[in-house]
Amino acid sequence: MRVIIIKRTLIVVIVIVILLVTGLYGAYTEVFNDNEQKVIAIIIDDFGNNGKGTETFFKIKERLTVAVLPNMPYTVEDAERAHQNGFEVIVHLPMEPVKGKKSWLPPDSITSDLSYNEVLKKTCKAFDQVPYAVGFNNHMGSKITSDKNMMRIILEEAKRRGYYVVDSKTTKNSVIDEVSEAIGIKHYDRDLFLDAKSEYGVYKQVIRLAEIAGEKGYAVGIGHVGPEGGTITARGIMDALPELEKMNIKIVYVSQLK
Ligand SMILES: [Zn+2]
Incomplete structure (x- = not known):
């Protein structure tokens, strides 16, 4: 008992x-x-050239998102290395700007003289080339991103592949948000460019990005690899990491944003 x-x-x-x-x-x-955790996403544009700063970026063990140009000598290699390093990969789709020479554009860019059929072909060709891609953003493109018909073709193809889109916002006339809403593809806007002339300048931009996240919950920054300051940008981001931790701001992939 x-x-x-x-x-x-x-x-x-x-x-x-x-x-x-x-x-x-x-x-x-x-x-x-x-949802109390405030987050930032940091995209690094212009990979695909093994450009200046590439090695320094690969030393960063954070959830960066790298945008890789198609049709470049290191397109596949840079994308594969980025993936292995724990970065998220997206396609950096080159598009014609309003100002500037066509010769500045990488080969097979989306230009306004193309037929809609050719736009689709070049978009597919670009998307096909970048392994592990889960989204895309625009390289230059102030002319194309303000063209509704062109953007609809590109965004429909991106949606078909399950991609998200980040509007780099190279023009205030961009229709990416509007067309994305209409066809129902996940879309984000750049809040801040992280480029500066010194490491301290980049550091300050990253902190500013964190402050924007503090206000609205998340923020998207874009920096660049390459001769214009790739190494400086990578080092400036590294310098900001301890401060981000103090501010309780986490770096996440773009795909992890709401
Ligand atoms: Zn670019």
Whole structure:
């Protein structure tokens, strides 16, 4: 009899402990899902050339997102290395700007003289070339991103592949948000360019990005690899990491944004 009572008490205690633990766990997950964590996404444009700063960026062990140009000597290699380094990969689709010479554009860029059929072909060719890509953003493109018909063709193809789009916002006339809403593709806007002339300048831009995230919950910054300051940008981001931790701001992939 006594043994049975002890057994019952034990079972009751075990049940209470389980309830408490699962209850606490429930409370914990609730807090975690509270969206209180402020986050930034950092995109690095112009990969695909093994450009200046490439090696320094690969030393950063954070969730960076790298935008790789198609039709470049190191398109595949840079994308594969980025993936292996734990970065998210997107396609950096080259498009014609309003100002500037066509000769500045990489080969097979999207230009306004193309037929809609050719736009689709070049878009597919570009998207096909970048392994591990989960989205795309625009390289230059102030002319094309303000053209609704052109953007609809490109965005429909991106949606078909399950990509998201980041508007680099090279013009305030961009229709990417509007067309994305209309066809239902996940889209984000650049909040801030991270480029500066010194490491400290880049550091300050990253902190500013974190402050924007503090206000609206998240923020998207874009820096560049290459001769214009690739190494400086990589070092400036590294310098900012301890401060981001103090500010309780996490770096996430673009795909992890709401
Ligand atoms: Zn670019």
